[in-house]
Amino acid sequence: MVNLIDIVLMGLLLITAFAIVRMRDLFAIVMLFSIYSLASASFFVNLDAVDVALTEAAVGAGISTVLMLGTLAMTRRHEERRPRQPHLLPLFIVAVTGAVLIYGTLDMPHFADPAAPIHQHVVPRYIEQSGTEIGIPNIVASILASYRGFDTLGETAVVFTAGLGVLTLLGRFGRREELSDGRSMYHDMILRVIGKALVPLMLLFALYVQFHGELGPGGGFQAGVVAAAAFILYSIVFGWDRAQKIISPFALNIMMACGVSLYALVGVAGMLLGGEFLNYNVLGSYPAGGQHLGIFLVELGVGITVAAVMLSIYFDFAARLAVRKLEGE
Amino acid sequence: MISANLPALQVIIPLLAAPLAFLLRKPRLVWPFALLTTVLTLLVSIGLLQQVLDQGVISYAMGGWSPPWGIEYRVDSANAFVALIVSAMGAIVMFYAGTSIRHELPEHKQTLFHVAYLLCLAGLLGIVVTGDAFNVFVFLEVSSLSTYIMVSLGANRRALTATFQYLIMGTLGATFILIGVGLMYVMTGTLNMVDLAQRLPEVAETRTIYSAFAFVTVGVCLKLALFPLHGWLPNAYAYAPSVATAFVASTATKVAIYVLLRFVLTIFGVTFSFNTMPLGQILMVLAILAILIPSTVAIYQTNIKRLFAYSSVGQVGYIILGISFGTVLGVSAGLLHIFNHALMKGGIFLALGCLYYRTGSVQLDAFRGLGKTMPWTMAAIVVGGLGLVGVPLTAGFISKWYLVMAALEQGYWPLAVVVLAGSLLAAVYLWKLVEMAYFQQPDNATEVREAPLALLLPTWLVIASTIYFGINTDLTIGVATLAAETLIEGVR
Amino acid sequence: MVLGLYNYWIVVLLMMTGFYIVIAHGNLIKKVVGLNIFQTSVIIMYVSMGKVRDGAPPILTDGVTLYSNPLPHVLMLTAIVVGVATTALALSLVIRINEAYGSVEEEDIHTQEQSS
Numbered sequence: 001m002v003n004l005i006d007i008v009l010m011g012l013l014l015i016t017a018f019a020i021v022r023m024r025d026l027f028a029i030v031m032l033f034s035i036y037s038l039a040s041a042s043f044f045v046n047l048d049a050v051d052v053a054l055t056e057a058a059v060g061a062g063i064s065t066v067l068m069l070g071t072l073a074m075t076r077r078h079e080e081r082r083p084r085q086p087h088l089l090p091l092f093i094v095a096v097t098g099a100v101l102i103y104g105t106l107d108m109p110h111f112a113d114p115a116a117p118i119h120q121h122v123v124p125r126y127i128e129q130s131g132t133e134i135g136i137p138n139i140v141a142s143i144l145a146s147y148r149g150f151d152t153l154g155e156t157a158v159v160f161t162a163g164l165g166v167l168t169l170l171g172r173f174g175r176r177e178e179l180s181d182g183r184s185m186y187h188d189m190i191l192r193v194i195g196k197a198l199v200p201l202m203l204l205f206a207l208y209v210q211f212h213g214e215l216g217p218g219g220g221f222q223a224g225v226v227a228a229a230a231f232i233l234y235s236i237v238f239g240w241d242r243a244q245k246i247i248s249p250f251a252l253n254i255m256m257a258c259g260v261s262l263y264a265l266v267g268v269a270g271m272l273l274g275g276e277f278l279n280y281n282v283l284g285s286y287p288a289g290g291q292h293l294g295i296f297l298v299e300l301g302v303g304i305t306v307a308a309v310m311l312s313i314y315f316d317f318a319a320r321l322a323v324r325k326l327e328g329e
Numbered sequence: 330m331i332s333a334n335l336p337a338l339q340v341i342i343p344l345l346a347a348p349l350a351f352l353l354r355k356p357r358l359v360w361p362f363a364l365l366t367t368v369l370t371l372l373v374s375i376g377l378l379q380q381v382l383d384q385g386v387i388s389y390a391m392g393g394w395s396p397p398w399g400i401e402y403r404v405d406s407a408n409a410f411v412a413l414i415v416s417a418m419g420a421i422v423m424f425y426a427g428t429s430i431r432h433e434l435p436e437h438k439q440t441l442f443h444v445a446y447l448l449c450l451a452g453l454l455g456i457v458v459t460g461d462a463f464n465v466f467v468f469l470e471v472s473s474l475s476t477y478i479m480v481s482l483g484a485n486r487r488a489l490t491a492t493f494q495y496l497i498m499g500t501l502g503a504t505f506i507l508i509g510v511g512l513m514y515v516m517t518g519t520l521n522m523v524d525l526a527q528r529l530p531e532v533a534e535t536r537t538i539y540s541a542f543a544f545v546t547v548g549v550c551l552k553l554a555l556f557p558l559h560g561w562l563p564n565a566y567a568y569a570p571s572v573a574t575a576f577v578a579s580t581a582t583k584v585a586i587y588v589l590l591r592f593v594l595t596i597f598g599v600t601f602s603f604n605t606m607p608l609g610q611i612l613m614v615l616a617i618l619a620i621l622i623p624s625t626v627a628i629y630q631t632n633i634k635r636l637f638a639y640s641s642v643g644q645v646g647y648i649i650l651g652i653s654f655g656t657v658l659g660v661s662a663g664l665l666h667i668f669n670h671a672l673m674k675g676g677i678f679l680a681l682g683c684l685y686y687r688t689g690s691v692q693l694d695a696f697r698g699l700g701k702t703m704p705w706t707m708a709a710i711v712v713g714g715l716g717l718v719g720v721p722l723t724a725g726f727i728s729k730w731y732l733v734m735a736a737l738e739q740g741y742w743p744l745a746v747v748v749l750a751g752s753l754l755a756a757v758y759l760w761k762l763v764e765m766a767y768f769q770q771p772d773n774a775t776e777v778r779e780a781p782l783a784l785l786l787p788t789w790l791v792i793a794s795t796i797y798f799g800i801n802t803d804l805t806i807g808v809a810t811l812a813a814e815t816l817i818e819g820v821r
Numbered sequence: 822m823v824l825g826l827y828n829y830w831i832v833v834l835l836m837m838t839g840f841y842i843v844i845a846h847g848n849l850i851k852k853v854v855g856l857n858i859f860q861t862s863v864i865i866m867y868v869s870m871g872k873v874r875d876g877a878p879p880i881l882t883d884g885v886t887l888y889s890n891p892l893p894h895v896l897m898l899t900a901i902v903v904g905v906a907t908t909a910l911a912l913s914l915v916i917r918i919n920e921a922y923g924s925v926e927e928e929d930i931h932t933q934e935q936s937s
């Protein structure tokens with residue numbers, strides 16, 4: 001039974017990927033990409049990667065698609081021009097790369113083999129000890145926030161950099177002109193009513209994912225994205241200027257920086273208390289307590305930064321669109 | 330407490346400083362803060378190198394979890410050396426940036442630039458100091474993304490397309506590295522570099538590891554702009570703001586070369602990489618092409634920043650040539666040139682920034698009569714250029730000398746000719762500039778004065794050091810050789 | 822062997838499709854989509870490596886002894902985030918390029934750059 005779902009999902013992935021190659025309509029391509037992402041997320045659930053599935057669905061099918069559509073709205077090209085002769089060089093490069101990769105898989109342990117090396121060496125300690133050392137059920141969260149917490153700090157820095165980058169390229173840092181955006185969906189009653197009902201539910205769900213991430217799938221990233229999505233929905237339905245009155249870009253800038261700083265400062269606290277950077281054991285009176293506190297704070301930092309950055313990126317895109325509309329008039 | 334945590338501080342100081350600088354908002358506050366950060370980072374690098382020379386390899390367990398369950402920071406003479414180069418250039422260029430950025434960027438972008446700069450510095454140092462293969466990927470992305478931001482702030486609209494191309498190629502490279510690490514992980518079960526080095530020999534003869542090797546090396550070669558994967562570099566260097574070019578040209582490709590060394594020598598091991606896989610031969614061929622072809626293309630450029638960008642691709646060829654021998658002498662020649670080229674190219678791009686500050690152009694025409702109007706700036710370019718050619722008394726001569734020695738040690742006489750040919754080509758494009766600057770009359774229409782002291786001082790600090798290290802070579806040769814030995818010896 | 826590895830082969834096919842889109846197509850937006858497909862496929866590869874037959878999702882539960890490998894999941898969470906960060910930057914660049922050149926087709930942009 002599992003295998004059947006496997007095959008169906010993989011088939012879907014292949015079909016969408018090939019369709020994207022052949023299609024010229026950019027809008028259709030973006031929608032196909034969204035399907036690809038969602039199919040991947042389902043595939044991840046099938047592969048027992050529940051945290052990854054949640055993140056992929058939120059980020060890939062959610063945020064990435066929104067940004068691509070935003071880009072399309074501004075470039076207004078719905079059709080790609082007819083391509084030149086099929087390039088032999090790219091095909092050749094791709095063929096060689098694919099061949100090397102397939103060659104490489106030939107000596108790999110078979111799919112889902114429990115005796116594979118990667119299940120024997122480092123991971124058993126995580127599975128066996130994380131319950132006592134760290135004390136939370138979600139092993140992925142233990143590794144993400146504690147054992148390999150430094151990677152996650154780097155990742156949060158990446159998110160911050162993305163927010164910084166979009167702000168630099170599209171945003172209006174330091175300039176506080178008022179732009180009003182006539183394009184809201186306020187007149188559409190169904191959207192207005194459902195939007196109003198969904199936004200608080202989404203925020204509640206975001207909080208749930210944030211704080212429940214230790215016990216089940218979830219954590220800072222997913223929570224941040226869902227929270228941002230709630231505000232993006234509000235912004236789409238009720239207008240971007242109203243959304244900015246609730247959370248201003250200035251506040252978002254502060255939140256962006258504070259989240260990643262919080263993460264780094266928790267690490268510094270560990271150093272000041274005699275341990276290494278990001279050592280949580282020293283944060284509490286007993287190690288597992290320290291771990292709980294450390295993970296809680298760190299995930300909070302991640303959630304704040306991710307939510308702020310995603311929303312800030314969306315606002316930057318929306319502002320650019322509004323500026324174009326004004327200048328176009 | 331500070332000395333025990335130096336490895337972590339090396340990366341944390343710029344990493345934490347970036348969001349804090351962002352919160353400060355005003356450029357007038359942000360620049361001094363950023364400068365302070367880069368100076369502190371430099372001090373940590375010096376301290377770290379000192380510690381390594383005294384105590385040997387330093388191992389630091391992030392989060393208190395010992396490797397391979399936690400992420401390890403592992404500092405030996407090789408990466409302490411590279412970290413020093415990165416942070417030194419980071420600090421000097423930041424000092425220069427105070428004036429340069431205020432001139433080149435609108436006010437509301439200046440803060441954003443400085444924050445991106447700090448993130449880039451943190452990212453590069455994170456790559457250098459870490460002992461975990463996946464951690465390399467994360468910080469590689471931090472440094473890459475922040476570099477894209479900096480480059481995109483160039484005034485010309487071509488900065489945008491240059492950044493886009495850089496982004497696409499850079500992300501492909503990083504993804505290749507990720508694939509390679511994944512293949513290594515699936516066969517060994519670990520991500521820690523030392524652990525990988527110990528577990529790889531059992532599985533080294535598998536097709537998966539051959540594949541992994543291929544993907545990692547191709548990905549890294551894309552990042553270090555080895556011919557023919559250098560397409561992103563000329564435009565990115567040419568159209569970025571002066572400060573960005575100077576910083577990135579002296580650090581980014583060097584760090585990528587370090588990553589190559591780390592993977593090829595420490596993780597895969599010199600026997601596997603050079604005997605089992607034909608790495609030496611392939612690198613040698615590409616390096617020769619890199620020395621000859623881009624240097625020739627450089628001669629035809631009228632945009633002088635682009636000229637020196639192509640020159641950089643050629644100089645990377647020298648470094649890779651040294652590495653392709655797989656010997657201590659060869660690798661130390663490569664490491665030496667990493668140090669020396671960072672200084673020479675950094676200095677030249679700083680000087681070009683001085684020129685841009687006064688004339689608003691980096692085209693060949695702007696050099697007309699520059700010997701008279703901006704004597705110090707031009708002299709800096711000449712001295713740096715002489716270093717690129719490899720004239721005795723410059724640092725460039727030392728590394729080329731070592732390179733030729735390494736080639737002769739292996740019996741590769743023709744390669745000495747190639748190195749000489751490269752020097753000749755460099756002399757040709759240098760002569761182009763010298764001829765325009767000293768043998769032509771300046772344009773009397775525009776009043777051009779010498780660049781301000783705030784820009785000249787850091788430029789000459791860097792250029793003077795290329796002379797200093799051309800004469801007093803104990804430190805550089807000593808550390809480079811030690812580093813090469815450590816790398817080749819590996820960690821069995 | 823085919824049965825044991827076909828999962829990976831299909832993932833390789835997906836990766837190469839994404840890679841092809843990036844290098845063969847001239848439309849900048851399509852390149853970004855291709856890049857995303859490439860990266861997502863790499864993620865699928867890593868996650869496939871972590872699956873254990875009859876294993877459970879790696880959340881400690883009473884009565885479960887065999888879990889799928891959590892480490893690839895952690896690594897791929899990072900990869901997804903890196904991917905969206907890159908996409909956001911890339912798309913912002915596309916918007917700015919469109920404003921500066923009036924087009925998002927590589928050919929047009931190239932022509933404009935040659936002539937100026």
